[in-house]
Amino acid sequence: MCKVDNMVTAHGADHRRLRGLLSRSFTPSRIAMLALRIEQCVDRLLAEMAQRGGSADLMSEFAIPLPTNVIAELFGLPDEQREEIVALTYSRANTSATAAEVRQTRQRIPEFFRRLIALKRGQLGDDLASALILARDNGELVSDTEPIDMSKLGEDVTETLEEIPRRFKVIETVREKFTCRDCESISQPPAPFHATPRGFIGPHLLATILFDKFGMHSPLNRQSTRFKSEGIELSTSTLADQVGFGTAALMPVFDLIEAHVFAAERLHGDDTTIPIQAKDKCTTGRIWTYVCDDLPFGGAAPPAAIYYASSNRRGEHPQKHLAGYGGILQSDCYNGFEPLSVAEKKAVPITFAFCHAHARRKFFELADIQKSARDRKRRGKPISPIALEAVQRYDALFEIERQINGLSAEERLAARQEKSKPLFDDMHEWLKQERATLSRSSEVIEPIDYMLKRWDGFAGFLEDGRICLTNNAAERALRGIALGGRNWTFAGSQRGADRAAIMLTFITTCRLNDVDPKAWLADVFARIADLPVSRLHELLPWTWKRLREAEKAQDQYIA
Template sequence: MQPLINLLIEHLHKQPLLHMDETTLQVLDEPGKNAQSKSYMWVMNHTGSHSASVFHYADHRGQQVPLELLSSDNHAIMVDGYEGYQKACYDYGITRLGCWAHARRKFKEAQALQKKGKTGKSDQALAYIQKLYAIEKKIKEEPPDQRHIFRQKEAKPIVAKLKEWLDKSLQTVAPKTKLGVALVYLNNQWDRLIGYLEDGRYPIDNNAAERAIRPFTIGRKNWMFSKSQAGAKASANLYSLIETAKANGLNPYEYLQNIFKELPNVNDVEQVEALLPWNIKV
């Protein structure tokens, strides 16, 4: 499968934007680690024409992994607030975008602690964010240049009001409270969060990556762990092919049957390219 995975990675590196995320994985036999230690499954995802997801196993969550997965060919990534991505962004000149869904989630958590029937700052923040999402829903089908125009005209003023509200709120709310944590997160991620306004191709959140990695997290509840590093790598490759096949409207079982039959007979790169989900005749 690796030749196909290599082509998928090449395809992802040509895209204007990648979604990325990571989740825990237990691998029993890893050198120098006990069986209960955490490893990670990472995902790189592109949605749109020729959607693709590539999963990658690593025995750690360090910044070295994004450095290996990304390159100077990448233009922008959409990620959560984890700082392990930042080194790759600095080194390769990649624009880093922040996820409004993560910011919204933290205010939802704070809102849940409010007294019943009471409204507060969490509701105010969520109202601002909801307005931004309402604009995205309205312009979803527009081409990128039109999305950019709409965002500059309609979303930018809302963002300016939210920033003014945020600056005032930071002065009156204790940072260790749930609301304070949400405000500090919003403030620390601000420049990344508003980055989507600058290009109509950029999304408002990282939900695409979370959707891509969800089948793995659901499956993990059943199979629980990988026995070996080789097994974890094989899982990553299989998830890559299955999720990419699904994203391109193929039946994953039929797709895997086909490539397992054809891959042993390929002689050149062109024949491997013919087996990519958007090229294959199933």
């Protein structure tokens, strides 16, 4: 057996020692260099043997120079490791070999070192024992394909999250023209439908553009830049046209959501500012929202939200929105929703229920211990003990509300009469007593007067179980506008603000019903043109969700 062959086909126990030495001392690049030097030495040995014929004395001509020169000098291993490798390599060496044996070894060298490199890089692991050339205990060599007796201990699974880049495609529809010589007419199939007039953008891409703009607050100029980086040329003006056309195509669904919201027994109403670009400067416009959410009192009506935009906060705008509404409106104390002059002319005026979160916030600002500690360093004023007690009284009321959330209106009313009414009545008497002892310069007078002057509106929750203690539903619906304003800064025009209100209606309503807004928009754009008016209600988010779940259940049953 050739000396190099004996190094390659070491005994199993010795091979494990060699593998341990390699794992401590050799890098993959060093192993590759060692393989190259061995190949060069073997090639030189074969050339010399061809010239003189016969066998070769490996100990003197090949084997001895290789470990001492290559391992010790090239790789600079410590003496103790060099001695271990040398002893391992030549422990069963024959001192001579024929040319045929050397050629056989030459063919094995590349695969052997390739596997050693794979072991070093962690690509083979414990399976290396079945892939490398091993020897049995009796000294007989085995082939690299012969399996050995091993049992699986277990396995480890490593998960890596990766991104698949977006892909775009152009769908070409070929419409052949035919002519009839007898009737002298030309026929051709109709062009495929696009959601927008004279459009070329498919429903899924249009849904992505609208959702990114109004749901993720990504301005059109940023979207245009991203499309360009992906090889798609879509200018900002082209995207703006598609937004306008897409919004107009969804107006029938907007009308259905509007009718559903204002048919509710109780609404949450609020507004927030939005800068609107005018001729010379930006004006402070308003986005109004009305939210229907009956889940707190166990109502069966699906939740929904409607938005409107206006150029100012004049009362004529909410009065126009609420002209046909006569239920409960939870709001702040803005008197523009329905002044007395308007309420007297309506058959069923609005019943107002004011937000206790607004009232509590005014006390909390005067009782904020952390803020007071920060301001004290700047010679700020200490906290107000009256405000602190008011916050504690409110906390007891809110704890009761958390316990009865989701119960029916009757159960909520019974619990409030038993637990909340005594606390609230006592709070009323306490506020009046404290108000009488305060001077005009006291800061806590303002929140006390805010409640006492509107006490009937604040006490409405004790008479109707449908009323919530706060108007947080409307405030949550407006939170995205405040956050998104940092990205889009202002609405380009009043028409742009109206489009934003329409799209926010769809996106918020989808989220309230646990529907993916992007998937909903894509499906609606694909179907709305061919859907009869009598079936438009199928596109409402809550109905759309129910139909999809029914189809999914049916497909699973068939499968």
